[in-house]
Amino acid sequence: MPQEFRLILKNADLPGYAPDMECYLRHGGYEALKKAVATAPRELPDGKKQTSQEVIRDEVLKSGLRGRGGAGFSAGLKWSFVDRRSGKPIYLICNADESEPGTFKDRQILHKDPHQLIEGMVISCWANDCKLAYIYIRGEMPKAAKLLNVALKEARDKGFLGKNILGSGFDCEIHVHRGAGAYICGEETGLIESLEGKRAYPRIKPPYFPAVLGLYMCPTIVNNVETLCHVKHIVTMGSAEYAKLGTPNNTGTRIVSLSGDVKRPGYYEIEVGKVTLGELINHENFGQGLKDGRSLKAIIPGGSSSKVLKAGEVFKLNRKGADGQMTKVDVPLLDLPYDFDSLQQAGTMSGSSAIIVMDDSRSMVEALANLSEFYAHESCGQCTPCREGALWMAKGLHRLTHGEGRKQDADYLQHIAQNIQGRTICAFGEAAAWPVLSFVKKFREEFEARGAADEAKHASGGAPMKMAASPKH
Amino acid sequence: MSNAATTEAKPAAPAPPPVEKIKIKVDGREVEVPKMLPNWQGKLEATTMLQAVQIAGGEVPHYCYHPKLPVAGNCRMCLVEFGTPMMGPDRKPVFNEDGSPKIAKSVLPYEPSTPRGAIACATPISPGMEIYPNSSATKQMREAVLESLLINHPLDCPICDQAGECKLQEYSVQHGQAGSNFVEAKVHKPKAVDLGPRIVLDDERCVLCTRCIRFTKDIAGDDALGIVNRGSYNTIAAFPGAKFDNNYTLNTVDLCPVGALTSKDFRFQMRVWFLKETKSLCTSCGTGCNTVIGSREGKVYRYEPRQNDAVNSTWMCDSGRLNYKWIGREDRLQDVLVRGQKSTWASALKEISEKLSKAASGSVAVIASARQTTEELYLLKKLATKLGALTDSVARMGEADKLLVAADKNPNSNGARLTGIAGAELGSAISKIADGIHSGAIKTLVVFGDDVTKAGISADLLAKLETLIVSDILPNATTKAAHYVLPGCAHAEKRGTFVNVKGRLQKFTKAVEPKGDARPEWEFLHELVHNVTGQNGFISIEGLFNQMAKEVPGFAGIEWAQVDDQGVNTIS
Known part of the structure; x- marks a missing residue:
């Protein structure tokens, strides 16, 4: 039976569980940190020697942990890119700017179990020789910022943070920095600029890869809240045990934010790939199905910027047969295992693991207009295609939803979106373009019908279109 | 625009070998x-x-x-x-x-x-x-970027001051498409924003390239500009309450690839395609920033910096750039005057030659100007040597900055030193000349390009002279006291060289015709030198320069033809 597997959220929702130190310690808190700083150096079978820090880094790599922020990149590999020979300090930044529409997982950790994050961060700092770390937290989460600051003080008082942590000789400090409410600050180089006190314009890569030229032009690791929490569990369990969770190449657990037209929206922690999209939506342990009398229309599977999936779609996925050979297998939408690789093969992504379910009462045109307005508002405006294109799409969709549509608007919107994706400094270009490209591609008839209806109305009424409709900003 | 370092600059020359x-x-x-x-x-x-x-x-x-x-x-x-x-x-x-x-x-x-x-x-x-x-893919990407840049652009090219030197126009012709798909209403942004004392900003024309921000922050060292708002509403702005008024603001007008940033001084004065462009130098200090003079029908409309990585990169200061209006001033000296009466070059030069030829050795002094060209200073030195005259030129010192402005406000102090018209310290001999006039030993004073009443020779002393020969461009107390006034030329009206504070010899060329009877100083000085010393041998600026370079040790080995528009370092 598909069910939750609570690793990160094991304690968060227990009755009486509080975000303070005492409670955390009662539940075995900071044992992983003790274990980490006591890690012995080891010699590998090939005779290569690893320092204690390298052992932890190796464990994280072997655990198969993939970033939980959106890109799903190997956390261990990311750590391995860090320039450790520059002589400059290495910074760790926790990206707590959770802003992707539909996503509400990190906030559970931040509000209910801040010490878990701090423990994960101190271990990560120890493993990477970071003496200074930041938690860049979304401005709209003031309570969490306060809780974190209280928790950081508690950790300092207990010797888990600050000078000579647990007598190991390792010094580490963590500061909380509140954002001012821009989605782009979640992009790691935009975040770094913002942390430096500048406008959060994402940096060009090359040359500004954070692992080499990050915060203050020093090597920098930027990890998501949930990712850093997993580090704690990898240390506790050991990479081999951890990697048994989930499925090959999609190890561990993930917190899924389920929203939209389901009976029981909410956050559910699952073993990655062990639960299907259909189960997440329909099973009694998860979404408990669509509202009565409704049928499924579409799923946005990984946060608002992921490409939409249409009810009834069947995907060709690579599957290992009994003979060990890879074969293509037809997998219907609802049977897609919820993991990184399956969704990628389905032409979309698990992104921030936020599933938005849309039933047959929803207008795809209206929904896309809403999404596009968000991206038009959040484009930082640095790169020409996104700056001009994001608002252009939003204006076109505003027309289309306000009686000034044209049949050709489906093509019109695709033309704009195609000129954004892949042509900008950061992935926001894709984030703005993909909803438009996928909605129009998969629900073209709905867009064309809407435009054609407006054209017919204006033709019969004689009043010319003004084309002046525009979203307010 | 060919010469001006406006939006296009050449990549810096590669470093010397070995080059992998x-x-x-x-x-x-x-x-x-x-x-x-x-x-x-x-x-x-x-x-x-x-x-x-x-x-x-x-x-x-x-x-x-x-x-x-x-x-x-x-x-x-x-x-x-x-x-x-x-x-x-x-x-x-x-x-x-x-x-x-x-x-x-x-x-x-x-x-x-x-x-x-x-x-x-x-x-x-x-x-x-x-x-x-x-490739077609590359072309499609360009087309799309141009389409995006133009959807919210006002397309007011006919009345835009940038027309003719606008990269949006140029690239639209080269890489754009004839029409736009855009049908919605454009974004409106602030127009004619008074950004500072010299700059007006039209935010609707701006393509948000941030060149102006980067220049101001990273080159001028002034964190004055930034972007406010988000996305399509992004707007370049100065910090609230702060004025964009550093001494390098006009460079942002050059850098701006479109008509967003315009110069209050130049906007709407002349369509740029009518301007003649002449390579020249800035004369406001000893740095010698390379410039392009934009002129039309004898009138100078603007200076722009010209790239010279050994001198000014691609920049110049605002005060130097705007210091051109004196060239066209109504009260420019245009007549040859002999004792206040309008005369002719022929008769005035004849009289002066005769007087100087008869003058006793040591009875003449020469105060030249370090705003004159090297060739003119050389000729004056020649004359002075023949007359056994004390010589000097007027020092003009002010404040330097960290970027381009030099403390020496003369463009050619090193020219004055090299030619020997002045010593290491300009102006150090002026008190001696004043004493000579006072004692009556000096009876004739030749002054070029400076009002000596402000430099240690009082009007009372000038009144004691038997003969005061003055050449200048604009009237002043010294020209007023002169027995002979010889109207000279602005650098924009002649050719010649300056040696900047770092010893770089640089050429400038003629942009406009001199007014009235004014003549390039080197031309009539050549006549005087010939009349007084009997020496000859040059009829052109090239010949004059080459002769000077042979005679003056500091220039040894340099020939006019070797001095390109980037200048050369002198031996000093």
């Missing part, structure tokens, strides 16, 4: 380019695609990139399709049947049928890389 080179292909043609080239600060960095294409003789259109500014990569105009040698699973190159390396074109990872461009301004080249600056 790598082979790449540009549009199918193999080229060898240096692996490293100087970046905006002159430090060697991996060669970019944009530099490589330039070396290959091509061009990559761009707005935000400028070789003298940090790279921003925001305009996306320089996106180019490219490929790199394909690597097999064994990390070894894969070859075609003909043995040539197989190229993997860069594509969108999530849509492998679509090329993914790279910004040429920031992407380093690698061995075997192929760049396609003219």
Whole structure:
């Protein structure tokens, strides 16, 4: 039976569980940190020697942990890119700017179990020789910022943070920095600029890869809240045990934010790939199905910027047969295992693991207009295609939803979106373009019908279109 | 615009050898380019695609990139399709049947049928890389960027001051499409924003390339400009309450590729395509910033900086740039005057020659100006030597800044030193000349280009002289007291050289005709020297310069023809 597997959220929702130190310690808190700083150096079978820090880094790599922020990149590999020979300090930044529409997982950790994050961060700092770390937290989460600051003080008082942590000789400090409410600050180089006190314009890569030229032009690791929490569990369990969770190449657990037209929206922690999209939506342990009398229309599977999936779609996925050979297998939408690789093969992504379910009462045109307005508002405006294109799409969709549509608007919107994706400094270009490209591609008839209806109305009424409709900003 | 360092500057010259080179292909043609080239600060960095294409003789259109500014990569105009040698699973190159390396074109990872461009301004080249600056995919990317830039642009070209030197216009012609798909209402932004004392900003025309911000912050060292708002509503602005008024603001007008930033001084004065462009120098201090004079029908309309990496990079200060109006002043000296009466060059020069020829050795003194050309100072020195005259020139000191402005406000103090008209310290002999006039030993004073009543020779002393010969451009107390007034020329009205504070000899050329009877000083000085000393041998500025270079040790070895428009270092 598909069910939750609570690793990160094991304690968060227990009755009486509080975000303070005492409670955390009662539940075995900071044992992983003790274990980490006591890690012995080891010699590998090939005779290569690893320092204690390298052992932890190796464990994280072997655990198969993939970033939980959106890109799903190997956390261990990311750590391995860090320039450790520059002589400059290495910074760790926790990206707590959770802003992707539909996503509400990190906030559970931040509000209910801040010490878990701090423990994960101190271990990560120890493993990477970071003496200074930041938690860049979304401005709209003031309570969490306060809780974190209280928790950081508690950790300092207990010797888990600050000078000579647990007598190991390792010094580490963590500061909380509140954002001012821009989605782009979640992009790691935009975040770094913002942390430096500048406008959060994402940096060009090359040359500004954070692992080499990050915060203050020093090597920098930027990890998501949930990712850093997993580090704690990898240390506790050991990479081999951890990697048994989930499925090959999609190890561990993930917190899924389920929203939209389901009976029981909410956050559910699952073993990655062990639960299907259909189960997440329909099973009694998860979404408990669509509202009565409704049928499924579409799923946005990984946060608002992921490409939409249409009810009834069947995907060709690579599957290992009994003979060990890879074969293509037809997998219907609802049977897609919820993991990184399956969704990628389905032409979309698990992104921030936020599933938005849309039933047959929803207008795809209206929904896309809403999404596009968000991206038009959040484009930082640095790169020409996104700056001009994001608002252009939003204006076109505003027309289309306000009686000034044209049949050709489906093509019109695709033309704009195609000129954004892949042509900008950061992935926001894709984030703005993909909803438009996928909605129009998969629900073209709905867009064309809407435009054609407006054209017919204006033709019969004689009043010319003004084309002046525009979203307010 | 050909000469002005407005929006286009040449990449800095490559550093001296040894230069490691790598082979790449540009549009199918193999080229060898240096692996490293100087970046905006002159430090060697991996060669970019944009530099490589330039070396290959091509061009990559761009707005935000400028070789003298940090790279921003925001305009996306320089996106180019490219490929790199394909690597097999064994990390070894894969070859075609003909043995040539197989190229993997860069594509969108999530849509492998679509090329993914790279910004040429920031992407380093690698061995075997192929760049396609003219492929259909590259052209489509440019077209799309231009379409995006134009959807919210006011398209007010007919009344835009940038028309004729606008990169939006130029690239639209070269790379754009005839029509736009855009049907919605445009974004409106602030118009005619008074950004500072010299700058007006039209935010609707702005393409948000941030050149002005980067220049102001990283070159001028003034964190005055920034962007406010988000997305399509992004707006360049000065910080609230702060004025954009540093001494380098007008460079942002040059840098602005469109008509967003305009100069209050120049806007609406003249359509740029009517301007004649003349290579010249700024005369406001000893730095000698290279300039282009924009003039039409005898009137100077503007100065713009001209790139010279040994002097001013591509910049100049606002005070120097705007210091041109005196050239066209109504009260310019236009007549040859003898004892206050209008005369002719022939009769005045005859009288002066006769007087000087008869003058007892030591009874004449010469106060030249370090605003004169080297050739003129040389001629005056020749005259003075023959007359046994005390000579000097007037020092003019002020404040320096950290970028371009020198404390020495004369453009040619080193010329005065090299020719020997002045000593190491300009003006140190003036009190001696004053004493000589006072004692009656000096009876004749020759003054060029300076009001000596403000430099230690009082009007009372001038009144004691038997003969006061003055050449200048504008009237002053000294010209008023003169027995002979010889109207001279602004640098914009003649040719010659200056030697800047660092000893760099630089040429300037003639932009406009002198007014009235005014003549280039070197011309009539040549006549005087000939009349008084009997020496001759030059009828042109070239001949004069070459003779000077032979005679004056500091110039030894330099010939006029060797001095190009970037100047040469003198031996001093």
